[in-house]
Amino acid sequence: MTxxxxxxxxxxxxxxxxxxxxxxxxxxxxxDRAVAVTGTIEAxxxxxxxxxxxxxxxxxxxxxxxxxxxxxxxxxxxxxxAAEVRRAEAAVRTAQAQLSDLxxxxxxxxxxxxxxxxxxxxxxxxxxxxxxxxxxxxxAKELVAFQEVDRxxxxxxxxxxxxxxxxxxxxxxxxGPRPDAVVAARAQVAEAHSALALAQARLADTRLVSPLxxxxxxxxxxxxxxxTPGAPILTLMxxxxx
Numbered sequence: 001m002t003x004x005x006x007x008x009x010x011x012x013x014x015x016x017x018x019x020x021x022x023x024x025x026x027x028x029x030x031x032d033r034a035v036a037v038t039g040t041i042e043a044x045x046x047x048x049x050x051x052x053x054x055x056x057x058x059x060x061x062x063x064x065x066x067x068x069x070x071x072x073x074x075x076x077x078x079x080x081x082a083a084e085v086r087r088a089e090a091a092v093r094t095a096q097a098q099l100s101d102l103x104x105x106x107x108x109x110x111x112x113x114x115x116x117x118x119x120x121x122x123x124x125x126x127x128x129x130x131x132x133x134x135x136x137x138x139x140a141k142e143l144v145a146f147q148e149v150d151r152x153x154x155x156x157x158x159x160x161x162x163x164x165x166x167x168x169x170x171x172x173x174x175x176g177p178r179p180d181a182v183v184a185a186r187a188q189v190a191e192a193h194s195a196l197a198l199a200q201a202r203l204a205d206t207r208l209v210s211p212l213x214x215x216x217x218x219x220x221x222x223x224x225x226x227x228t229p230g231a232p233i234l235t236l237m238x239x240x241x242x
Contacts, residue, residue, distance in 0.1 A: 044212070044214075044237065044238040045217060045235060045236070045237050046211060046212060046235065046236045046237075046238075047232040047234075047235050048073055048074065048208055048210070048211075048232065048233050048234040048235070048236060049227070049229065049230050049231055049232050049233055050074075050076060050205070050208065050227035050228065050229060050231070050233065051205045051229055052076070052081075052202065052205050052206070052227075052229065053226065053227065053228050053229065054076035054077045054078075054206060054226070054227055055076065055077040055224065055225070055226050055227070056074060056075075056076060056077075056221060056222070056223050056224065056225055056226070056227055056233065057075055057076060057077050057223065058074065058075040058223060059073065059074050059075075059219070059222075059223055059233075059234075060072055060073055060074070060075075061073055061216050061234070062216065062219070063216050063217070063218055063219055064215060064216060065215070065216045066213075066214070066215055066216075067210040067212075067213065067214060067215070067216060067236065068210065068213050069210055069211065069212050069213045070209050070210060071209060071210045072207060072208075072209055073208050073209060073210055073233075073234055074207075074208040074227075074233055074234065075206060075207055075208075076205075076206040076207075076208070076227060077206070078203060078206040081199065081202045081203040081205075081206055082203055084199040084202065084203070085196070085199045085200055085203050087199075088192070088195045088196035088198075088199040088200075089196060091192045091195065091196070092189070092192040092193055092196050094192075095185070095188045095189040095191075095192040096189055096192075098185050098188070099182070099185040099186060099188070099189050102177040102181055102182050102185050103177070103182060110173055111170070111173050111174060114166065114169050114170040114173050115170055117166045117169070117170075118163070118166040118167055118169075118170050120166075121159070121162045121163040121165075121166040121167075122163055124159045124162065124163070125156070125159040125160050125162070125163040127159075128152070128155045128156040128158075128159040128160075129156055129159075131152050131155065131156070132149075132152040132153060132155070132156045135148050135149050135151075135152040136149060136152075208233065210236060211236075212236060212238050213238070213240075214236050214237050214238040214239060214240070215236065215237050215239060216234055216235075216236060217235045217236060217237040218234070218235045219233070219234050219235075220232045220233055220234065220235065221233045
């Protein structure tokens with residue numbers, strides 16, 4: 001008899017075994033006798049290979065050893081994938097914190113501080129404006145040099161710019177986050193989560209587990225060698241599939 005079973009992505013092969021069986025048949029005259037029948041059957045054979053290129057750091061099984069489905073068979077070097085996961089987790093935390101800050105809006109303390117800063121900036125601008133007017137009058141009477149006027153103009157311009165900036169900052173805080181800024185922050189959070197999922201999947205690929213309950217038929221690679229995608233490391237057999 002012939003049986004074939006494919007295991008997706010596992011590179012299933014077929015191990016041909018010769019089966020000799022003795023059958024009991026009944027003749028027409030009622031006498032029983034044994035008949036020897038020889039045939040072939042197939043057992044499921046599965047290659048265990050890596051999805052990534054990495055050095056083999058541990059193999060937990062030997063040839064002819066029984067294994068259980070889900071049992072760890074091979075561990076690959078995982079320093080870089082683990083570091084990728086940590087970086088991705090940090091990126092998720094940062095993106096989430098930025099989104100939370102935007103969604104919460106400015107705190108009342110921040111708004112009050114901005115109002116105080118605007119009041120101070122206005123006082124400074126008013127003083128600089130009065131000082132400029134005074135110096136110009138003195139210059140008109142030839143009591144001060146032009147450099148004094150120029151210095152007063154620069155001081156007034158700086159004070160005016162500072163007041164304008166303080167007013168704009170207060171307006172932004174009072175208005176709250178822009179809708180497009182919130183949308184962009186949410187997109188960054190989603191992107192960070194996607195990157196984390198990819199990093200976690202890559203880390204999971206460093207642990208090769210048995211896809212079936214059976215036996216280790218043979219080993220193709222040793223600890224210290226570099227595994228590559230598709231290259232067999234171990235070959236398993238399911239004796240119950242005979």
